[in-house]
Amino acid sequence: MRYLRTFELIEAVVRAGSIRKAAEDTNLTASALNRRIQGFEQEFGWPIFERLPRGMRLNPAGELLMQHIRLQRTDLARVQSQVADLSGERRGHISIACSQALLPYFLPEQIAIYRASHPGVTFSINVRDRAQAERDLASYSSDLALVLEPVHLVEFDVLYALPQRVHAVYPAGSPLGDTLTLRLRDCLNHRLVLPTAAYGVRNLLEHAATAIGRTLTPTIETESFDLIRHYVTQENAVGFQIPIGLKPAADAGFGHRPLAERDVRPGQLLLGQMKGRALPVASAKFGQQLVAALETLAAQ
Amino acid sequence: MRYLRTFELIEAVVRAGSIRKAAEDTNLTASALNRRIQGFEQEFGWPIFERLPRGMRLNPAGELLMQHIRLQRTDLARVQSQVADLSGERRGHISIACSQALLPYFLPEQIAIYRASHPGVTFSINVRDRAQAERDLASYSSDLALVLEPVHLVEFDVLYALPQRVHAVYPAGSPLGDTLTLRLRDCLNHRLVLPTAAYGVRNLLEHAATAIGRTLTPTIETESFDLIRHYVTQENAVGFQIPIGLKPAADAGFGHRPLAERDVRPGQLLLGQMKGRALPVASAKFGQQLVAALETLAAQ
DNA sequence: TACAATCGGTGCAAAAAACGCATCACTCGG
């Protein structure tokens, strides 16, 4: 869009940090770019950049303007998506920020279902921890977020909430598979493979451990849920996951069971979008499909 | 803003209904305007106007685009207001859609209070019935709405709800002022001065009348609450109002009392904004002041 | 039926805006 050119140039300067670098990226001369920025600031009424000896940086007014630019861009995308939809075209792009637990089974399946009926739609899957996912929504870089136990919940519109008990993952044949109910204290006597503090599961476990006067001393701390799942088969250890990332039947080599609810409270797996934002048609429809899928999971 | 010029021109064409008329309004040639519209449609990817023998009319895609244009414009105004605010300037414009009942006392007083500390802020007071007020919010032509018993309540974010009993207004010396509690059936034996069906008070009364098997047969039906208040002193008649539009002490020539709650349920006077919209600084602050003022009214 | 008054669309030249080049003033690190 031609009339958005000024905004693109402003964003380029923000990214590059200086007019001259941004000029290269945008195939313009530094002088031309400089004058467009100056011209915009004059129209806007206030400077939006700080001029530093080493380049340009947004000032507070510029930060506010950037929010507007992002909103404006995504809202235009929404309109174009809706127009395409009423023209009968089924195109679009869906961007999701999600927890790792959704990667192995849930999301691939849901995306395949959606694309079967809407082959023109493309996807971006952004793996984000809880805080990052919310920032993604706020900056319009993701349309939907599907995360365990988000942090702030301001600017976050909950579309569906699915309770998820924390499951322990242990090697096949472990005594943890034998007890009537699985208690947290039994797990803590084993070697622990835990996600880092950025993740909801770790958060839930920390609270639960504190409540019974224990501390978590992980043998392995990792950001990869995949590693957690597979490491327990290498060394006799216990990992923790939410069931949506685990097959109903035990995988080869390891088993998993929910921890007692009185020990570890279930977490909330939340599907949400940015508060008050009107999503593009494709994203909104996919969101509805996810809600339906989560509902059937909850009914099981 | 220069880069908004295309949008202004599109709006001008929508208003004028033809390119040639819009060209006069915008001090342009019809040919130049024509080519800008065509150029935009090409960039946008779809036509936004229907070409009729008598002029231009928005097609569905154009309607969607107009929503975007309005959002974009008001969001820019919000940003500029916020920037002005962080620059220490206290300027801005506040647009309110409100019921007539707010005009005599409540709003003038609140506006005066606000302007005493923010003399740079200007106001638009748009008198609207219940449905119009909500449309005003949805089209961004008002920032805040203060109305009795709104109709849809979709896209409407309630900031505060104040219960308002329906008061009867009668001439001084009327027997209606003497009874212990004022019943609806007593009022219906007098001549009635009622607002039209668009207003919440009429709606509440219609329901109440139906409940006791009566129908309302007004002697005078009007859209002016002012006329209702004053007519009862001319002919021995009964009017109805909500107390926020009436002075606590009886005015010269007429008195007013609440109807029994078991006869007529109290209406909700709602202060609200469009759902999910970030208001300009001035409007948001004035909204907070209104909430505080309504709270003290409720406490009385 | 003829005609005037609309309407949107288009070719072409003039006016306006944007751009590229060369250059200045300034800051910073070595």
Added chain:
DNA sequence: CCGAGTGATGCGTTTTTTGCACCGATTGTA
């Protein structure tokens, strides 16, 4: 003190936008 980096500016050139004259089509009216 010097070179490499920054943003800003004057000026000639290029690109874009605009105005004018005109076309074809439709509609209401004499």
